[in-house]
Amino acid sequence: xxxxxxxxxxxxxxxxxxxxxxxxxxxxxxxxxxxxxxxxxxxxxxxxxxxxxxxxxxxxxxxxxxxxxxxxxxxxxxxxxxxxxxxxxxxxxxxxxxxxxxxxxxxxxxxxxxxxxxxxxxxxxxxxxxxxxxxxxxxxxxxxxxxxxxxxxxxxxxxxxxxxxxxxxxxxxxxxxxxxxxxxxxxxxxxxxxxxxxxxxxxxxxxxxxxxxxxxxxxxxxxxxxxxxxxxxxxxxxxxxxxxxxxxxxxxxxxxxxxxxxxxxxxxxxxxxxxxxxxxxxxxxxxxxxxxxxxxxxxxxx
Ligand code: SIN
Numbered sequence: 001x002x003x004x005x006x007x008x009x010x011x012x013x014x015x016x017x018x019x020x021x022x023x024x025x026x027x028x029x030x031x032x033x034x035x036x037x038x039x040x041x042x043x044x045x046x047x048x049x050x051x052x053x054x055x056x057x058x059x060x061x062x063x064x065x066x067x068x069x070x071x072x073x074x075x076x077x078x079x080x081x082x083x084x085x086x087x088x089x090x091x092x093x094x095x096x097x098x099x100x101x102x103x104x105x106x107x108x109x110x111x112x113x114x115x116x117x118x119x120x121x122x123x124x125x126x127x128x129x130x131x132x133x134x135x136x137x138x139x140x141x142x143x144x145x146x147x148x149x150x151x152x153x154x155x156x157x158x159x160x161x162x163x164x165x166x167x168x169x170x171x172x173x174x175x176x177x178x179x180x181x182x183x184x185x186x187x188x189x190x191x192x193x194x195x196x197x198x199x200x201x202x203x204x205x206x207x208x209x210x211x212x213x214x215x216x217x218x219x220x221x222x223x224x225x226x227x228x229x230x231x232x233x234x235x236x237x238x239x240x241x242x243x244x245x246x247x248x249x250x251x252x253x254x255x256x257x258x259x260x261x262x263x264x265x266x267x268x269x270x271x272x273x274x275x276x277x278x279x280x281x282x283x284x285x286x287x288x289x290x291x292x293x294x295x296x297x298x299x300x301x302x
Pocket of ligand 1: 086098099100118129130150261262263274276287
């Protein structure tokens with residue numbers, strides 16, 4: 001029997017993703033929001049259909065989950081400083097799309113977002129689906145030997161590959177409808193444990209991604225590559241992923257702490273627009289980097 005009283009939760013695969021039915025997101029009562037949050041923790045990404053919200057209603061729904069995250073390197077909407085319009089115009093053909101490689105959002109931040117919401121505005125007649133991967137399973141299905149090997153490792157994250165001053169993996173950023181702001185700041189590095197403990201579920205997961213994880217601490221990029229690629233290959237087993245077909249007024253919300261995602265670029269000649277909001281998260285921790293308040297206590301005790 002379902003443990004949800006206010007929503008219906010219909011998994012779309014056995015491993016990741018659920019559609020949430022029977023809910024109008026204009027009505028943000030606390031118990032419904034609590035149940036949506038519980039479904040998110042259980043399924044990693046949740047989807048809503050036919051939510052005809054205006055921008056104020058969309059923002060108000062997002063705010064029920066916490067304060068906004070910070071949006072660096074991409075200009076937000078002029079009237080909505082916490083919303084990014086993810087746009088590829090019909091004329092932008094043979095280009096690299098925003099979000100087109102496996103990543104988790106802004107993992108180069110000290111405190112990467114807890115969740116991201118994305119709402120379908122203008123959807124091509126085919127293509128432009130988003131894929132999601134469950135990074136708990138990426139970790140849990142590793143052998144004990146590999147788990148032991150990676151547990152003490154720290155991964156170094158940086159925004160430099162897409163947003164740094166050299167060649168960008170996004171291609172020619174000046175020719176995009178989205179305003180990308182590349183800067184020196186994108187070269188900063190932040191360290192996170194490779195094996196992260198989820199602050200709400202307590203489960204361990206792989207907290208790395210091919211866009212922002214640039215190397216492992218104490219190793220060069222080329223030395224780190226083999227192990228990181230092996231972990232990505234393992235984590236991106238099709239059985240640990242799901243695929244979402246967009247429609248106007250669909251909303252996806254993912255737990256950015258334990259997932260990766262990718263937008264497929266297979267709709268040249270058609271326009272695609274979605275509106276993205278991130279919700280602030282906390283500092284990742286794991287065996288390789290203790291929970292911040294514990295380390296502070298240890299420091300002050302010493
Ligand atoms: C993103 O990576 O945040 C955007 C994903 C998408 O456009 O489907």
